[in-house]
Amino acid sequence: xxxxxxxxxxxxxxxxxxxxxxxxxxxxxxxxxxxxxxxxxxxxxxxxxxxxxxxxxxxxxxx
Amino acid sequence: xxxxxxxxxxxxxxxxxxxxxxxxxxxxxxxxxxxxxxxxxxxxxxxxxxxxxxxxxxxxxxxxxxxxxxxxxxxxxxxxxxxxxxxxxxxxxxxxxxxxxxxxxxxxxxxxxxxxxxxxxxxxxxxxxxxxxxxxxxxxxxxxxxxxxxxxxxxxxxxxxxxxxxxxxxxxxxxxxxxxxxxxxxxxxxxxxxxxxxxxxxxxxxxxxxxxxxxxxxxxxxxxxxxxxxxxxxxxxxxxxxxxxxxxxxxxxxxxxxxxxxxxxxxxxxxxxxxxxxxxxxxxxxxxxxxxxxxxxxxxxxxxxxxxxxxxxxxxxxxxxxxxxxxxxxxxxxxxxxxxxxxxxxxxxxxxxxxxxxxxxxxxxxxxxxxxxxxxxxxxxxxxxxxxxxxxxxxxxxxxxxxxxxxxxxxxxxxxxxxxxxxxxxxxxxxxxxxxxxxxxxxxxxxxxxxxxxxxxxxxxxx
Numbered sequence: 001x002x003x004x005x006x007x008x009x010x011x012x013x014x015x016x017x018x019x020x021x022x023x024x025x026x027x028x029x030x031x032x033x034x035x036x037x038x039x040x041x042x043x044x045x046x047x048x049x050x051x052x053x054x055x056x057x058x059x060x061x062x063x
Numbered sequence: 064x065x066x067x068x069x070x071x072x073x074x075x076x077x078x079x080x081x082x083x084x085x086x087x088x089x090x091x092x093x094x095x096x097x098x099x100x101x102x103x104x105x106x107x108x109x110x111x112x113x114x115x116x117x118x119x120x121x122x123x124x125x126x127x128x129x130x131x132x133x134x135x136x137x138x139x140x141x142x143x144x145x146x147x148x149x150x151x152x153x154x155x156x157x158x159x160x161x162x163x164x165x166x167x168x169x170x171x172x173x174x175x176x177x178x179x180x181x182x183x184x185x186x187x188x189x190x191x192x193x194x195x196x197x198x199x200x201x202x203x204x205x206x207x208x209x210x211x212x213x214x215x216x217x218x219x220x221x222x223x224x225x226x227x228x229x230x231x232x233x234x235x236x237x238x239x240x241x242x243x244x245x246x247x248x249x250x251x252x253x254x255x256x257x258x259x260x261x262x263x264x265x266x267x268x269x270x271x272x273x274x275x276x277x278x279x280x281x282x283x284x285x286x287x288x289x290x291x292x293x294x295x296x297x298x299x300x301x302x303x304x305x306x307x308x309x310x311x312x313x314x315x316x317x318x319x320x321x322x323x324x325x326x327x328x329x330x331x332x333x334x335x336x337x338x339x340x341x342x343x344x345x346x347x348x349x350x351x352x353x354x355x356x357x358x359x360x361x362x363x364x365x366x367x368x369x370x371x372x373x374x375x376x377x378x379x380x381x382x383x384x385x386x387x388x389x390x391x392x393x394x395x396x397x398x399x400x401x402x403x404x405x406x407x408x409x410x411x412x413x414x415x416x417x418x419x420x421x422x423x424x425x426x427x428x429x430x431x432x433x434x435x436x437x438x439x440x441x442x443x444x445x446x447x448x449x450x451x452x453x454x455x456x457x458x459x460x461x462x463x464x465x466x467x468x469x470x471x472x473x474x475x476x477x478x479x480x481x482x483x484x485x486x487x488x489x490x491x492x493x494x495x496x497x498x499x500x501x502x503x504x505x506x507x508x509x510x511x512x513x514x515x516x517x518x519x520x521x522x523x524x525x526x
Contacts, residue, residue, distance in 0.1 A: 006409070011408075011409070014408045014409050015405060015408045017408065018382070018386070018405075018407070018408035019386065019390045020389060020390060020393065020405060020408060022393065022405075026393070029398070029402055030402045030405050030406065032456075032457060033402060033403065033406055033456070033457045033460065034406060034409055036457055036460045036461060037374075037375075037378075037406045037409060037460065038409065040370070040371040040374055040375060040460070041371075041375060041409070041410065041414050043367060043368065043371040044371050044372055044375055044414060044417050044418045044421055045413075045414065045417050048420065048421075048424075
């Protein structure tokens, strides 16, 4: 499933949520990278097989 | 003194009392004075410190008390390595006047080994984000052609070693920051196994991907330098407490019997490398076969999978560190750093968890792929260095990196020069191994370097 392209308003809201209050020019400067990055995030979120479920574990000795 | 020595050569001459550490240091300080104005490899030259270190090394030489092969060797540190009483800036306005009170663990280890510190070297801002022209200092230039990029982030170290300003230096590698500049500057650089060398006192970029390692003209020199860096350190939680091998022990053993897997799809399909890069790897594999190694192609997940996982984790960890400063002093960062790290704002909690899960899977995949191999081969960079004024802002995201897979997994990897491309600039290959098998990487890299002619050629400007 492909997610829609990120737009300026959405990016601005995400930046504000992260504590970065930027000017419109500053937000626009990041927008092309955010679009490339969105595709990377999508790749990371590709569905995993059921057997991958225990992949993230907690090490009782190492924390 | 005219010829540029390797560390191994200089160490032999110093041990035989045929080379004065003071004269060696003065010769390199003179080279820095003559050549660095065109290279910008140094952010700070510590001449007084260098001469004091060299005099102390010479006193040990004369009294028969040399501390080893690094005693009297001229080096410099990437400017994210803390140096007590000496400015450490990360090439950033934010730390323009920062003077640490303690040496980084590895800086102290090299100092204890008798190295002669010539200064602090250019980096991409906080080891991420170059080439930048809006920082307090200009970016380093490539000695093979000063209009071209060094890659980064250990850009000053790559330029300084290639031009013979230093015999070796420190780098750090979060997604390829040692191997990239090593490749584009035509030198050797190793990202050791995660945990082998301490990061304590090195300004971090991304905790789980950062590695500290050496860069030098040859693989043998990298082995000597790593010997002086590796070892446990309770101040780095990732540091591994295990015996440190002799990294030079397998040099000269050749490659007979080694099992080598080539991840050909990385540099032929996933991100097609230049003709010269691919030809260099093919020639190297022919050499390995001829010398008795077993060479075959192997398949991993697409390079883009490793790259996406590594990049997501990298910017998220970087924002975790830099967020407080970025919220207050956004415009004090250079454009490339601030805009790239800001992307972390678009990462959700589940995204980060998913990246971590993927990382575990990729680690298992690579461990299985290398189980019956000794070495995995890929390209280091897609080709020769591009012009420094034509590197796109998002260049390090648009196509998958060949180096990131070994940051994601933590496996050791070395970049060595495999020749020159159409533009006369170096090309390279990358050899990776199982965790803690650095001696095998040095063995293969040294066999290749000593059998080929590439180590005899220096940049024209280096004289």
